Amino acid sequence: MPDVDGLLLIDKPKGITSHDAVARIRRILGTKKVGHAGTLDPMATGLLLIGLGRATRLLRYLGDLPKSYEGTALLGVETTTLDADGEVVRQADAAGVTEEDVRAALEKFTGRIQQTPPAYSAVKVGGRKLYEAARRGETLEAPARTVEVHAFDLTGWQPPSFGFVVRCSSGTYVRALVADAGTVLGCGAHLTSLRRTAIGPFEVRDARSPDDPGRPLPVERAVAHLEGITLHPEEAKVAVHGCCLGPAGLTGPYRAVAPDGRLIGIYQDQGAKAVPQVILTPT
Numbered sequence: 157m158p159d160v161d162g163l164l165l166i167d168k169p170k171g172i173t174s175h176d177a178v179a180r181i182r183r184i185l186g187t188k189k190v191g192h193a194g195t196l197d198p199m200a201t202g203l204l205l206i207g208l209g210r211a212t213r214l215l216r217y218l219g220d221l222p223k224s225y226e227g228t229a230l231l232g233v234e235t236t237t238l239d240a241d242g243e244v245v246r247q248a249d250a251a252g253v254t255e256e257d258v259r260a261a262l263e264k265f266t267g268r269i270q271q272t273p274p275a276y277s278a279v280k281v282g283g284r285k286l287y288e289a290a291r292r293g294e295t296l297e298a299p300a301r302t303v304e305v306h307a308f309d310l311t312g313w314q315p316p317s318f319g320f321v322v323r324c325s326s327g328t329y330v331r332a333l334v335a336d337a338g339t340v341l342g343c344g345a346h347l348t349s350l351r352r353t354a355i356g357p358f359e360v361r362d363a364r365s366p367d368d369p370g371r372p373l374p375v376e377r378a379v380a381h382l383e384g385i386t387l388h389p390e391e392a393k394v395a396v397h398g399c400c401l402g403p404a405g406l407t408g409p410y411r412a413v414a415p416d417g418r419l420i421g422i423y424q425d426q427g428a429k430a431v432p433q434v435i436l437t438p439t
Contacts, residue, residue: 160187161209162372167363168196168204177204180366193218194326194355199241202352203360206369207378213434214378217409217422221356221381222306224323227349229334231258231316234344238331242346250343255313261337262308262320270300271332303328308337317348356381375436376411376419384411387420395420396438401430409433 168177174195182190191212193205202225207215232250235242304325312319322330331347338345353360357380364370385404387395392414395401403425404410412420412432421435 160185160372161211161375162207163211163375163378164206164208164369164372165358165360165363166204166206166366166369167360168201168366170201171198172366173198174204177366178206181206181208181369184367184369191215194223194352196352197239197241197331197350199239200350200352202350203355203358203363204352205355205358205378208372209375210436211372211375211378213436214375214422217379217382218355220326222323222325223328223352223356224321224354225330226311226319226321226351226353227330227334227347228312228317228319229338229345230348231318231338231341231345232343233346234335234338235346238329238335239347240349246344248343250316250341253315253341253343255310255315255318257341258313258318258337259310261340262310264340265333265336266305266308268302268304271303271329271336272300273329273332301327305333308333379411379419379422382409382411382422384413386413386415389415392420395423395432396435398432398435400432403428403430 164181166177166181168174174192178190178192182188185208187208189209189212191207193207193215196202196204205215205218231253232248233244234246235244305328306323308322309320310318311321322333324330330350334345334347351360383406385406387401391401395412401412401423404423406425409422409424412423414420419436422433423430424433
């Protein structure tokens, strides 16, 4: 069976890894070239973008898109992993915390903030993944990184639990946001459920089960959010072979499109020339 091309919007169920979802797609479609953009923890559900065939080469351009989530948290209990999958390490009385207290605590973590990745995460320090060190009882800490939280809003209040929505930049750990808000409140908190509802222009309401993925979107949809230029016929003839072009005067990577509308690849200006980052083999 020839490789399938395109982009799938998958609604990952709870209890499987993102890699498990990819394996299911690979088995169902009978194709080897499958990859995903934006990992979801096993306890989380929601939107997972999966590339097939040539689209796997474009997944890197999806990684930096902003993401949206909805979730729930429990006050007064802290865990090793900052979520419900971890072991309880501390409990405290949260009876005195009010709805306005929670709302104010969430507000403190909006805008551009410094966030330290959780001990149980795949971030590497000195070539080692943090979660591997944590499982061995070793303390290994990654440096704080700048992330942007566009919104961290309270949506439900049933003490000691609360619901929330988050819109944030790529690389933001929502469970760390919840834990940090719990620290501000003085009682601690951990994430009890999380669902990713959107990645950039893609929404979970358009997603399907990994067991019934449906027809993939065209390859071009994976980079439709990038700026693009339509090449002259002579430029298109050399671009398909990965040749450099004249600069387009655009910032960041952009789509190079043939006169007939076909996506040739992704280019980026470098001084007096445009350099190819990805050239797609014609089907």
